Amino acid sequence: MDQLLLVEDDVSTRLWLTEMLSSSSDMRVACSCGTVGEALAWLRGGNTTDMVLTDLGLPDGSGLDVIREACKLPGREVLVLSIFGDEKNVLSAIDAGAGGYLLKDGSLDSIREHLNCLRSGGSP
Numbered sequence: 001m002d003q004l005l006l007v008e009d010d011v012s013t014r015l016w017l018t019e020m021l022s023s024s025s026d027m028r029v030a031c032s033c034g035t036v037g038e039a040l041a042w043l044r045g046g047n048t049t050d051m052v053l054t055d056l057g058l059p060d061g062s063g064l065d066v067i068r069e070a071c072k073l074p075g076r077e078v079l080v081l082s083i084f085g086d087e088k089n090v091l092s093a094i095d096a097g098a099g100g101y102l103l104k105d106g107s108l109d110s111i112r113e114h115l116n117c118l119r120s121g122g123s124p
Helices: 011-022 036-044 063-070 087-096 108-119
Strands: 002-007 027-033 051-054 077-082 100-103
Touching: 002 011, 002 036, 002 063, 011 027, 011 108, 027 036, 036 063, 051 063, 051 108, 063 077, 063 087, 077 087, 077 108, 087 100, 100 108
Parallel strands: 002 027, 002 051, 051 077, 077 100
Antiparallel strands: none
């Protein structure tokens, strides 16, 4: 079962995503947090996770910092889920190490499909 770190500052979206991802039989949300600081502390605290699903626009900084920290461990996959769909943000996330980038206007099934794609070596 894959362990996932979820980083999303909007509480209702974070709860919705946690519930949706927890309903999957092959994935478990190991930690959900709302800031860069919380995510970095969790990642640096020796916790293990196979995947990171992060927003970019966070109240205390950029999700790019979360991506860079997450990618320090080989084999950890990162998927961005953001409202920012411009070329600069997408390329910055990929340059930081994200394996995929989705806009928040996607459906529940779309998010699941893209996480599965990322887990199997694809690039959503």
